[in-house]
Amino acid sequence: MDPGPRRNRPDDCCDASREYRAGGSSPGRGSHGVKPLPLKEAVSTVVDSVAPLAAVSVPRDEALGMVLAEDIIAPENVPISENSAMDGFAVRSSDLRNASVDSPRELDLLPEMIAAGPAPNLAIGAGTTRRIMTGAVIPSGCDAVVPVEKAEVLGDTVRFTAPAAPGEHIRPAGGDIEEGSVALEKGTLLDPASIGVAVLCKRTRLSVVRRPRVAVLTTGDEVIGAEEPMEAGLVRNSNSPALIARLREEGYETVDLGVARDETRDLLEKITRGMESDVLITTGGVSKGERDYLREVFESAGIKLKFAGVRVKPGKPIVFGLFSEGVVFGLPGNPVSALTGYELFVRPALRKISGHRCLFPRQIVVRSGFDFPRKTGRSEFLRVRLRGSEEDGSWVAELTSPRQGSQVLSSFVGAEALLYIEPDKKEIRAGEEVLCLLIRDPGATDFSLS
Missing domain, CATH: 2.40.340.10 (MoeA, C-terminal, domain IV)
Known part of the structure; x- marks a missing residue:
């Protein structure tokens, strides 16, 4: 895993889990002489052990769901010029001063309507008005727009029965985004609206935190595929498909390593392949059984274990470790334990690796x-x-x-x-x-x- 500059920003958009990360002192020792950690300590260990990946440049339309790795500065005003917020009539506010139902004002209606699009060389003189459409550039001399429903056309004139304030129904230049301002901040999660803002800033490519690549491996001699014949003592491999589906749901690239048998050579070969990814998730082989020796294989592969066991139900035997370019999660083989372990430990780590500010579930x-x-x-x-x-x-x-x-x-x-x-x-x-x-x-x- 290629970490970029480490950032320890506070979670500014959701509660960092006051109770979720709670837990008291650890009781007794787990298997292999390793003390199970309290939940809070385990989650903190995971999150503190990872950092966002390096930035990459991607086409703008492929950046949805990724995290922006730079500030985007607006190169121009949005909108570029003043324009009308309503369909109506472009007027000078001074012409309608003191207009009322009892004392209406009538202005000469000029023939050419102002439509949205390239600005024509049109102006509004004293005592005149023009039709104007929503989004049309405000003509010279105009400082207000009166909605069409608040005026009455009388042939070549238009009657107004109320004054118009300067700037009324006019969108100012830069009213959405000002030239030179930060339109999108570094760390922004690129949602559909953000992609739209990037377009307004003339960006066709974006610098984003790279999405992690996640390898998933199920272990166990008892594990069979979906279409293999079932017999007593066997279980179908639901863990890998369920975890891969969850990962893909959140936009991560996945590698399915299949099933490793309870044999050191097969386990080591597949774990080594998994270490080519940024994150390796295994299921099974981390409990206390005589053939649950995945921890020893991790160590043989050069993985440094940070903890083995957490005071949590389901999922007590979970293992977490580091290797030179990434992290590994050894989740229990029971499917609920695996999925719960993903939500509590793997997902926050992946979100931090991906550059997210909010790491934990709401x-x-x-x-x-x-x-x-x-x-x-x-x-x-x-x-x-x-x-x-x-x-x-x-x-x-x-x-x-x-x-x-x-x-x-x-x-x-x-x-x-x-x-x-x-x-x-x-x-x-x-x-x-x-x-x-x-x-x-x-x-x-x-x-x-x-």
């Missing part, structure tokens, strides 16, 4: 719609949907499924948020306030605005 306080007893000791995340309360319209969290085990992939279907439970909390009671990390926009089923 958090909202909602009310629980269910009771949930639990064992204490670890931070826990439940998959929930959000609905509006019929009583007061506030958000209420409902479990996507009563089965919340780390193996129940279907519990992630339709999940809009991860409901956070503090390590020492013994239960969630229906009606109490809880913190949720949004992973999807819950949307709405109706349009209630008038």
Whole structure:
């Protein structure tokens, strides 16, 4: 991974997760004599270990979703000159001074209308007016526009029954963007509107933070493909397709390394290939089983482990490490653990690597719609949907499924948020306030605005 200048900017557009990054002291030791980290420490370790990639120049129309790596200075005013904000009549405000219903003013209507486009050499003299269209250049002598519905055409004259203030319904030159100003700041996420502003600034190419390349590897002798015959003891490889789909959803380039068997040579060969990318994600092989020796293979490949184990449920065995040009995440093999690990650890890292300012999921306080007893000791995340309360319209969290085990992939279907439970909390009671990390926009089923 080719990091550009390291930037430690505060997250200025969303809460950097006061509770999400919470957690107490670590209890006991995990496998391999490594202490599981509290959630806050693990997330901080990940984020502090990565930096934005170097800038690259890309065609403007390929930059959507990327982060701008330079300020864009406006080369000209937008709009370039004064123009009309309404269809109406170009006037001199002094001609309509004291105009009223009881004492209207009539101005001579000049024959040529002023339309949008190249400015004709037209002027407005005292006591005259011209038709003008929205976007048309303001003619010489005009300092106001009267909307067409506020005037009455009487053959060769136009009657006005109200005064017009200087500048009324006129868009000033540079009213949108002033020449020489910063039209787009470095660090801007390039959304559709930003692409449009780049056009206004005459830019056909943009300097952006390079998108990371992410390799995904599933491990395990028990893993089979979608069309292979099933038998007892086997599992289908849902992890790689699900993670790759999530990565592509967010615009990242992906490399599918397939499945590595529980054999050192195969694991090392595929991990080495994965280290050609900026980020390597593996699933499986990081727990306490006799054949879960992925950590040792990581070390053999030259990966320096930063932690192995986090006090979180699901996903306790997660591993994070660094290699010369990138980072690796060893996610657990259970599919819910893998997807939760992606949202909590991988996604913030990828966002920082990509140059984003906001790294963490947006958090909202909602009310629980269910009771949930639990064992204490670890931070826990439940998959929930959000609905509006019929009583007061506030958000209420409902479990996507009563089965919340780390193996129940279907519990992630339709999940809009991860409901956070503090390590020492013994239960969630229906009606109490809880913190949720949004992973999807819950949307709405109706349009209630008038």
